[in-house]
Amino acid sequence: MNRAVATADGSYDTLPKLLVRNAREMAARPAMREKDLGIWQTWTWSQVLQEVRRFSIGLTELGLGAGDRVAVVGQNRPRLYWTFAAVQAFGGVPIPVYADSVAEEMAFVLDHAEVKAAVCEDQEQVDKVVAIAAEVPTIELVVYDDPRGLRDYDHTRLKSYEDVQALADTALAAAPRRAEDWERGIATHKGADLAVMLYTSGTTGKPKGVMLSHDNLVISAQNANIFDKFGPDEEVIAYLPLAWVGDHMFSYAQSYVAGYCVCCPESPETVNDDRREIAPTYFFAPPRVYETLLTAIMVRMEDASAAKRWMFHALMRHARKVGERILDGDQVPLGDRLLYRLGELLVYGPLKNRMGFTRIRVGYTAGEAIGPEIFRFYRSLGMNLKQLYGQTEASVYITMQPDGAIDAETVGTPPPGVEVEIAESGEVMFRSPGVFLGYYKNDEATRETKTEDGWVHTGDAGIFTADGQLKIIDRAKDVGRLVDGGLFAPKYIENKLKFFPNVKEAVAFGHERDYVAVFLNIDLIAVGSWAERNNVSYASYQELAGLPRIYEMMAEHVAQVNRDLANEPMMASAQIRRFLVLHKELDADDGELTRTQKVRRRYIAERYQPLIEALYDGSTEKFVATEVTFEDGRKGVIEATVKIIDAETFSPAGADPLSQAAE
Amino acid sequence: MVAVMDRPEMPPTSLAVPGDVLLEVANVSLAFGGVKAISNISFDIRQGEIRAIIGPNGAGKTSMLNVINGFYHPQEGTITFEGKVRRRMRPHEAARSGVARTFQNVALFRGMTTLDNIMSGRTLMMRRNFFWQALRFGPALNEEIAHRKRVEEIIDFLEIQHIRKTPVGKLPYGLQKRVELGRALAMEPRLLLLDEPMAGMNLEEKEDMSRFILDVNQQFGTTIALIEHDMGVVMDISDRVVVLDYGKKIGDGPPDEVRANQDVIDAYLGVSHG
Numbered sequence: 001m002n003r004a005v006a007t008a009d010g011s012y013d014t015l016p017k018l019l020v021r022n023a024r025e026m027a028a029r030p031a032m033r034e035k036d037l038g039i040w041q042t043w044t045w046s047q048v049l050q051e052v053r054r055f056s057i058g059l060t061e062l063g064l065g066a067g068d069r070v071a072v073v074g075q076n077r078p079r080l081y082w083t084f085a086a087v088q089a090f091g092g093v094p095i096p097v098y099a100d101s102v103a104e105e106m107a108f109v110l111d112h113a114e115v116k117a118a119v120c121e122d123q124e125q126v127d128k129v130v131a132i133a134a135e136v137p138t139i140e141l142v143v144y145d146d147p148r149g150l151r152d153y154d155h156t157r158l159k160s161y162e163d164v165q166a167l168a169d170t171a172l173a174a175a176p177r178r179a180e181d182w183e184r185g186i187a188t189h190k191g192a193d194l195a196v197m198l199y200t201s202g203t204t205g206k207p208k209g210v211m212l213s214h215d216n217l218v219i220s221a222q223n224a225n226i227f228d229k230f231g232p233d234e235e236v237i238a239y240l241p242l243a244w245v246g247d248h249m250f251s252y253a254q255s256y257v258a259g260y261c262v263c264c265p266e267s268p269e270t271v272n273d274d275r276r277e278i279a280p281t282y283f284f285a286p287p288r289v290y291e292t293l294l295t296a297i298m299v300r301m302e303d304a305s306a307a308k309r310w311m312f313h314a315l316m317r318h319a320r321k322v323g324e325r326i327l328d329g330d331q332v333p334l335g336d337r338l339l340y341r342l343g344e345l346l347v348y349g350p351l352k353n354r355m356g357f358t359r360i361r362v363g364y365t366a367g368e369a370i371g372p373e374i375f376r377f378y379r380s381l382g383m384n385l386k387q388l389y390g391q392t393e394a395s396v397y398i399t400m401q402p403d404g405a406i407d408a409e410t411v412g413t414p415p416p417g418v419e420v421e422i423a424e425s426g427e428v429m430f431r432s433p434g435v436f437l438g439y440y441k442n443d444e445a446t447r448e449t450k451t452e453d454g455w456v457h458t459g460d461a462g463i464f465t466a467d468g469q470l471k472i473i474d475r476a477k478d479v480g481r482l483v484d485g486g487l488f489a490p491k492y493i494e495n496k497l498k499f500f501p502n503v504k505e506a507v508a509f510g511h512e513r514d515y516v517a518v519f520l521n522i523d524l525i526a527v528g529s530w531a532e533r534n535n536v537s538y539a540s541y542q543e544l545a546g547l548p549r550i551y552e553m554m555a556e557h558v559a560q561v562n563r564d565l566a567n568e569p570m571m572a573s574a575q576i577r578r579f580l581v582l583h584k585e586l587d588a589d590d591g592e593l594t595r596t597q598k599v600r601r602r603y604i605a606e607r608y609q610p611l612i613e614a615l616y617d618g619s620t621e622k623f624v625a626t627e628v629t630f631e632d633g634r635k636g637v638i639e640a641t642v643k644i645i646d647a648e649t650f651s652p653a654g655a656d657p658l659s660q661a662a663e
Numbered sequence: 664m665v666a667v668m669d670r671p672e673m674p675p676t677s678l679a680v681p682g683d684v685l686l687e688v689a690n691v692s693l694a695f696g697g698v699k700a701i702s703n704i705s706f707d708i709r710q711g712e713i714r715a716i717i718g719p720n721g722a723g724k725t726s727m728l729n730v731i732n733g734f735y736h737p738q739e740g741t742i743t744f745e746g747k748v749r750r751r752m753r754p755h756e757a758a759r760s761g762v763a764r765t766f767q768n769v770a771l772f773r774g775m776t777t778l779d780n781i782m783s784g785r786t787l788m789m790r791r792n793f794f795w796q797a798l799r800f801g802p803a804l805n806e807e808i809a810h811r812k813r814v815e816e817i818i819d820f821l822e823i824q825h826i827r828k829t830p831v832g833k834l835p836y837g838l839q840k841r842v843e844l845g846r847a848l849a850m851e852p853r854l855l856l857l858d859e860p861m862a863g864m865n866l867e868e869k870e871d872m873s874r875f876i877l878d879v880n881q882q883f884g885t886t887i888a889l890i891e892h893d894m895g896v897v898m899d900i901s902d903r904v905v906v907l908d909y910g911k912k913i914g915d916g917p918p919d920e921v922r923a924n925q926d927v928i929d930a931y932l933g934v935s936h937g
Contacts, residue, residue, distance in 0.1 A: 037815035038827065148820070149878055269825035 013191030014214040016052075016089040018256040020183060023049035026232060026259045032078045035266035035274055045259070048082065051165075054172075055079075056086035057182055058164035059117070061171055062141055066091030069113050069197070073097045073106070073129060074121025076238040076251070076264045079145045079161055083119045084252055088195060088214075089186050095197045095209075096243040099125060105207070107132040109199050110139065113209055113440065117141040119161075123149040126158065133157075191215040197440055198245050200392050209440035210245075210392045219417070220395040220434035221253040227400060227415045228362045234260035234281045235359075239271045245392040246366070250284055275356035283363045287370035290385075293355050294374055315343040316380075323348075323380030328404045348381045357383050364388050364400075369472075371499045372408035379406065387411045389472060393449065393456055394418075395434030399470045410469035420470060421455075426487070427476040428462040431455045461489060463570050478601070480511025486573030488516060490601065493574060496561045501526040502553060505586050505593075507604055508576070509612055515577040517615035519608070520554055521545075521585055527553075542640055545581045551645055554581055559648040566650035575649045578615050580622075582608075583640035589629045611642060620644055683710045684743075685886050686731065686854060691740030693726055700726040701737070701910045708854065713880050714888045715897045718907035719930055724890040725767060727907065728856050731888065732764055733757030745853070759787055763852035765843045767859045767890075773832035777842050780831055781817060784849030785810040817845050820882075821875060837868035844875065848883070855879070857889040861896055869893065873900050894931070898922060906930065 012018050022031065027046040034041050043051065064070065070087045072094050074080050080096075087094045095113050097106055099121065106128055110118070116138055118129045126144050130153075133139045142158050144150060150158070172178050195214040199207040224230070238251035251262045260282075265274035272293075275283075301312055322336045332340075352358050363378070363385040370387070378385045384403065389411035390396035399420060401412035414420045418432035431454045438446040450456050461479040462472045473479065474489040482488050490508040493516065497506040504523035510516035522545050530553075531538060538544040562575040586592040592604055605612060607626070614622035625639045686708040693701040701723045708714045716724050729735040731742065733752045742749040744760065752760075763784075771780050789796065789806065796803050818824055821841050826834060831842055840860060847855055860876065861869045877900055879885050891897045897904060898918040906914035906921055908930040914921045921927055 035824075037812060037819060038824070039815075148882065149874075151881060266824045267822065273825070 013218055014088065014186070014189045014193065015195065015217065015253065015256050016085050016186045016189070018218070019045075019049055019052060019085050020186060022256065022259050029232060029259065030261040031255075031259075032081065033261060033263040033278070034078050035264070035270070035277075038266075040263070040277070043078065051079075052082045052085045052089065053179060053182055054165040054168040055082060055161065056089045057168035057171055057178060058166070059086060059092075059143075060090050061167040062117075062159070062164065064090065064092060064117055064141070068092045068116045069095055071095045071097050071110055071113070071115045071118040071129070072242060073118055073125040074099050074145065074242070075268060076240075076242060076247070077121055077145055078264055080119065080121060080242060081238070081252060081262065081264075084196070084248075085256075088189075089182065091185070091189060091193070093194055093197055095199070096241075096248065097199070098241050098243045100241075103128045103131050107135050109207060109209075111136045112207075113197060113199075114138045117143065119143045120145070122146040126150060126153070130158075189214070191218065194437065196248065198243060198248065198392050208442055208445055211437040211440050212245075212395055212434075213437055216395040216434045216436065217249070217253040218257060220397055220432070221249060221257040223415055223417050223433070224249070224397055224400070225254055225258045227402070228282070230254065230258045230260060230282060230362075232259035234258065234361075235263060235278055236260065236282050236284075237263045237265060237271070237275050237278055237280045239265055239268070239275075240284070245396055246284060246390070249396045250282075272356070276354070277356075279356055279359040281359050281361045283357070283360055285363075285365060286367040287365050287374070290365060290370065290374055290378060294377055297351065297354070312347055315347040318343055319348060319380040320376065323382060324376065324406075327379055327382055327384065328406070344382065352381055352383065357381075360384065362386065366390060366411075369495045370408065373499070375408040389470060391456075391458060393436045393458075394430060394432060395436070397432070397434060398428075398430045398458070401469070405467070405469070407465075407469060410465055410471045412470065413468055414470075422462060422464065423457075425476060426461040426463075426479055428458045428460050428470065428472070429455045430458065482510055482516070482573060483512060483514050484573060487570050488574050489571070492571070493518070493561065493565070493576065494599070496564060497557065500557045500560075502530070503557060505599060507586075507599055507601065509605070509615065510574065513616060516574050517578045517612075518558070518576050518580075519604070519611070520579055520581045522550060522554070522581060524585070541585055542583050542638065545583060546640070546643065551581060551643060554579065555645060555647060562647060562649050566652055569652065572652035576647050577649060578644055578646055580611065580615065580642050580644045582611075583624070583642050584626060584628060584638050587628070590627075614642075614644055684708070685710045685745060686888075687741075687743040688727075688731070689741050689743065691730060691737045691742065693723075693730060693735055693737045699910055701730070701907075703740070704907070704910075704912045705740075706905045706912065706915055708886060708888055709903075711880070711884055711886055712902040713876065713900055714886075715901035715904045716888065716890045716907060717892075717894065717897055717904060721909070722907040722930075723910040724907055725858060726910075728764065728858055728888070728890055731854075732762060732856055755787075758850065761853035762856065763847040763850040763854075764856035765840070765847050765858060765860060767862060769836070769839045769843055771831045771839060771843055771846070774830055776828050776830055777823060777826045777834075777845070778814065778818070778828065780842055781814045781845045781849050782810065784846040785814065787850065813851075814845075814849055817848050820848075820878070821845050837864050837871070840864070840868075840872065841875070844872075844879075848879065848885075852885060855885050855887045857887060859890055859892060861891060861893055869896055876900055 012021050022045040028044050030042045031045040031048045032043045070092055072080050072083050084094045095115060097109055110132055117140060120126045120129055120142060122144065126142060129142050140157060143161055143164055145161050147160050191214045193214055194211055195217055196212050197209045198212065199209050236250055238247060240247040255262045263278045265271045301309060318339055322332050322340055325332050326337065326340055360383055363383055365385060366388045375385060386401040386406055388400040389398050391398060397415055398418060399412040400415050418430060420428065420430045423429050435454055435456055459476050460472050461474050461476040462470050465471055473492040478490055480488045488510040493508045494506040497503045502523055503520055505521035507519040508516055524541055527544060527550065531544060536547065536549065538547065544550060558576050558579055565571045565575050588594065592600060594600060610624055611622055621641050621643045623641045625637050627635055627637055629635050684707045689705050691701060691704050716727055718724050726735060730737050732754060733756065734754050736751050772783065818827060821844065823838065823841055823845065826838060831839055861872050864872065873896055876887060880887055901918060903916060904918055904921045905912060906927045913926040913930060914924040
């Protein structure tokens with residue numbers, strides 16, 4: 001472990017200590033901004049320290065102390081971020097909770113963590129917590145930020161943020177040395193102390209409370225800041241959920257370590273405008289944010305005048321050709337560079353300005369696979385977009401892409417201090433200074449996840465590419481083997497198919513089978529608009545999906561995926577041999593997708609058993625009748641004869657096709 | 664400094680004691696030619712309450728609101744507002760006297776932004792004349808900043824920050840209604856008249872609007888008189904309800920009492936009128 005970097009300055013090993021340091025060394029520099037009444041309000045580090053100190057002492061006046069757990073419920077508001085430090089300053093443990101979680105989920109977390117107090121953003125959150133308080137007897141105090149609508153509430157256990165700070169003012173007026181005592185208290189805490197508990201959203205079973213120490217957060221933040229050279233001049237915009245480890249790292253720990261400024265948007269709806277005004281230098285977003293931004297731009301470009309459209313497309317072509325190479329510092333001919341400059345002036349610059357990326361130095365995406373086209377679009381504009389792979393249990397960072405070594409399909413290399421290995425089973429494992437202390441009150445789960453010597457099971461299957469970058473292929477439990485022993489990673493194949501706009505969903509089969517076969521769903525919007533442009537008439541999804549020309553289109557996409565797979569030694573045997581286009585859209589109402597639009601593989605396998613048989617018995621069509629549920633709850637039956645097609649496959653070297661398409 | 668954090672609470676817009684009669688309608692009748700829109704109606708609106716006026720189509724609700732607003736002049740009867748019997752006045756005079764309203768059909772400046780629309784609600788309070796404002800300098804600038812601050816507080820209150828710079832014509836109906844409420848609030852009225860604030864809204868928009876009406880009432884202490892079709896909403900948010908039918912008052916009292924009133928039930932279920 002590379003602790004030399006990590007403990008470069010060992011005396012600031014907790015976040016409150018870093019706050020005190022920042023308030024002394026960077027007193028007048030901006031620490032936090034919030035747009036309020038249409039104007040950006042700024043707090044310097046010394047002002048933040050004052051806010052935190054008053055709130056912290058106020059909370060102790062109300063009986064909170066070391067070891068007490070405080071829930072933090074709401075969206076990205078400065079006062080909620082200050083609550084983290086205020087609670088940690090007296091040795092308490094903040095527990096950020098997802099603001100949009102329903103009362104029942106929240107009750108589980110608050111009860112499990114035995115919280116003594118909750119700091120809420122507004123009435124909506126106070127209502128939830130008050131409703132829960134009946135079931136969670138440990139809750140003694142509820143504090144709110146925005147007083148709106150709360151005037152007539154019973155204030156015996158309810159306090160406003162200002163009320164709490166006023167208590168501190170009274171206490172400080174009576175005994176001014178309380179302020180010094182408070183700072184002395186901070187100095188007694190150690191890096192190994194529990195800093196925060198983050199509940200993982202828990203797609204399977206109940207949420208688990210991941211315990212992270214100050215060391216976990218501070219050392220990981222230091223390493224990440226060094227990795228991307230973040231200093232006090234960065235500005236970030238805080239818009240992702242507080243309870244998510246990423247936000248806790250980017251908007252809290254890394255900010256305190258580097259001393260950079262965190263900006264809170266005016267409201268969730270104004271994030272795009274606010275980002276444009278702030279122009280962050282460091283930006284993190286899940287892939288869908290980048291997708292949405294790109295779509296919005298493309299739609300607007302379609303409405304632009306012909307001349308502008310021509311200029312946009314011509315210069316974007318040029319950007320795709322040389323943009324990424326210029327960004328990576330490769331050799332590019334002078335003529336191309338000059339044209340790129342012109343493009344920057346006319347197209348790339350204005351585009352980046354519209355999206356709020358004018359000053360961006362580093363942009364990250366993580367969480368799920370990003371479409372290579374989308375990824376390259378931003379990079380070709382000159383935005384340093386990179387991927388990282390992380391987990392709550394790792395204090396975020398497991399791998400990151402270093403500048404200049406970027407690939408749309410990998411997630412980078414381990415940063416300093418992190419070790420990554422692939423287990424026998426194909427599962428990615430890591431060990432780092434960020435490895436969590438354990439799951440709160442769940443030793444069994446801790447033992448299952450973390451080995452004796454500190455290695456953590458990620459639950460993801462991955463491989464290392466030839467140049468040492470990690471590539472995540474699927475959830476470890478979903479990865480199977482073909483009969484010939486080849487690796488079968490369904491999500492990896494499905495994602496490749498879904499990156500084609502015409503493909504809405506894909507379900508791959510192949511575990512303990514001879515070869516891989518897939519179900520496809522066409523995207524009715526994309527394919528429908530293609531049909532309109534090409535004078536193809538159709539009456540329903542079912543009819544469109546069954547048209548020979550659509551099958552040809554899908555066959556091309558599948559062949560393209562196979563060509564990609566053939567180029568990857570580990571994946572070559574998992575090429576798609578046969579496929580069909582389903583006669584209906586997979587739908588959450590029919591239980592085929594989860595409410596978050598994820599494919600429910602096992603259920604689909606049962607429901608379409610005859611079709612799967614047909615994929616493997618060589619038949620070219622199959623009659624099926626499927627029960628469907630309409631939106632009003634009525635049920636009906638869809639009958640169809642589904643065609644099954646052989647796909648073009650390629651030899652691993654990428655040379656001669658093994659077999660030709662049947663059509 | 665700390666001052667940055669202290670958002671000044673909006674001052675209550677009236678100093679009168681809650682529960683006092685703010686506006687009294689006494690024996691008012693209004694006719695258009697031979698058509699009697701309102702006949703001999705009396706009721707009062709008390710300081711700080713939410714008062715609903717309900718009734719089936721054509722019951723005379725909007726006419727009643729127009730009378731209170733000063734847009735129509737009743738042939739008989741008196742309107743007493745804040746203890747003074749109202750003389751015949753023009754709507755802008757009524758506005759200056761502390762009565763603001765919204766309309767059944769949205770009446771905003773469609774080409775102007777949300778911000779400008781709400782700013783227009785401050786017009787009556789602008790002290791500097793047109794030339795000063797055109798120069799946008801010195802006292803006029805200071806005045807504009809003060810008004811803008813108040814308008815921003817309203818924008819914040821109504822949670823419409825994201826459409827601050829959007830032309831109102833581009834907004835969905837539910838949001839336009841909210842902007843219209845914002846403009847009425849910008850006048851800092853002592854009595855706010857809402858004409859079918861929830862007409863044409865879906866359930867979620869109705870719930871949002873109900874929340875805002877209650878918050879306006881609670882936080883600013885504004886007295887509200889509203890006309891509404893949706894009985895459920897009215898019963899939930901009003902303190903007292905007046906029921907009109909064919910220009911006559913057929914019920915008056917707290918929601919529960921009105922709900923149990925046989926005349927009201929008949930009016931809504933359509934019993935033939937003898």
